[in-house]
Amino acid sequence: MTVKTMELEKGGGVTGEEIMEVLATVAAELGDAAEEVEETMQVIPLKGAMTNEVFQIKWRSQNGCVLRRVLVRLYGSGVEIFFNREEEVRTFQCVAEHGQGPRLLARFAAGRVEEFLHATTLSAADIRDPEISALIASKMREFHKLHMPGDKKVQIWHKLRKWLNLAKSLSSTKDAKNFGLEDMDEEINKLENLISGSEGCHQEVGFCHNDLQYGNIMMDKDTRSITIIDYEYASYNPIAYDLANHFCEMAADYQTDTPHLLDYTKYPDFEERQRFVKIYLSAEGNKPSNAEVEQLMNDAEKYTLANHLFWGLWGLISSYVNKIDFDYKEYARQRFQQYWLKKFTLLDW
Secondary structure (H helix, E strand, O other), X not given: XXXXXXXXXXXXXXXXXXXXXXXHHHHHHOOOOHHHHHHXXXXXXXXXXXXXXXXXXXXXXXXXOEEEXXXXXXXXXXXXXXXXXXXXXXXXXXXXXXXXXXXEEEEEOOEEEEEOOOOEEOOOOHHHOHHHHHHHHHHHHHHHOOOOOOOOOOOHHHXXXXXXXXXXXXXXXXXXXXXXXXXXXXXXXXXXXXXXXXXXXXXXXXXXXXXXXXXXXXXXXXXXXXXXXXXOOOEEEEHHHHHHHHHXXXXXXXXXXXXXXXXXXXXXXXXXXXXXXXXXXXXXXXXXXXXXXHHHHHHHHHHHHHHHHHHHHHHHHHHHHOOXXXXXXXXXHHHHHHHHHHHHHHOOO
16 A cells, blocks of 8 residues: 555545545546556645545646646544535535535545635634735625525524534533533523524524634635635524624634634734624625624624534534544633633623
């Protein structure tokens, strides 16, 4: 077995030889010979993924004149507990059909091959750049307007309850106590009533990404066009929830030696959030009123609480089912801690 195929076996559940067979099929569709792939292939692990393992695959074809690139995604072990993989693939294909993401090139039992976008994954610093942030805001508005198949009802509260039951079933007695799982049903019920009760019944619902960290946002440096990728957690939700998710992700930097640590001093201030919301609401050419901007900002702040519970439960569950090198449990602790710190200041509890 070559070093190349060994590198591709990290994800488990599939051999490097099997992936090479899939890549040979993809190469053939591009007009390349399998030998060209095998002889010149480079395997480059891409950092920052916490649900799957992702690799850039490069090879030279046509006498070395053309450099091919594809992306191989190896599904993380146990992650289907969070979502339906077939639904996620359908979403992936539908987003691509809308011209909003990469094409699906091939599938295999434990992963898939995707079109490699000639764009750069953003960094933690990039999403704080005012010019890039403005592009992200406009792209988010476009993404939220996509017409996707499936249930168009708000999913966040159902997901929270489902994940809480999963967390309870997986957790040790110690973890269940330390993370306050027994009391969390009541927290979710109160939160839903306070955020989406009678006052919030007119909140706009759209197709939300739900995981808008910088690693899921790419930019073509030449055209400045933004592409949002990776739709495992995508569903219909209040748009304010997705904005809140993006704001919360500004506290993270997954490219450090301690990617699980969050720094909430980096959470965007009032002016930064206001600028983002104004651009978001202006993306379709309409100038929003001050009241509309203020309302969406307030809603987004409240939905940060639902985000903390969502990703706190995700982290705790992942600590039991996912083998990727990431301190999921510490990440969960920080998300829950932030929930408890902020809930009394953000809501009339």
